[in-house]
Amino acid sequence: MPVAILVINVVGAFVLGALLEALARRGPDEGRRRVVRLAVGTGFCGGFTTYSTLAVATADLLRAGAAPVALGYAIGSVLLGAVAAWAGVLVGSRS
Template identity: 60%
Template structure:
């Protein structure tokens, strides 16, 4: 009998819920702690970049020879789908960009979006590289 899909497994749904709630609270706290600079919401930028790093590191870790399949799936849904999904926020990026554009701050909006994309890509690559370097260190 084939395994039930993840969305029909109560334990995995609970793990997504717990990870998502934790990520959302962490995003909210970061938004309170990190001020806007020149009307640019650096908190949103920070969570998206940190989330990209964490997701890159997590997926690289799970792709290697690591935990068994059940544990990999639990980590992926808890930290990837749940925490990173709740922590990072495309909707806030879009909303913040719209707000900047409505204020006539086109340069700010373009810089904000461009910085988010470039820094997110770099952060993800650094997350992957960090896990690979750690794996090489353990096998050497």
């Protein structure tokens, strides 16, 4: 199971959740906040996370005949990412 991909995606989801919540609490999405959101959120987090690699890794597991592992990996990655984003929102709301 590609654990590194899972960890990267979960960390990226957390950072994105924290960033977006912190920016939203500081005011409307304009000016410097928009630039930060686009540069860090879309740019850094988009480049850091590897959800397309998650799809390839899942397909590789399926081709290897490990369908239950592939299904658990794909669903688990998405669920852990959602939980991490939620935790990031909680952290971002405190800043």
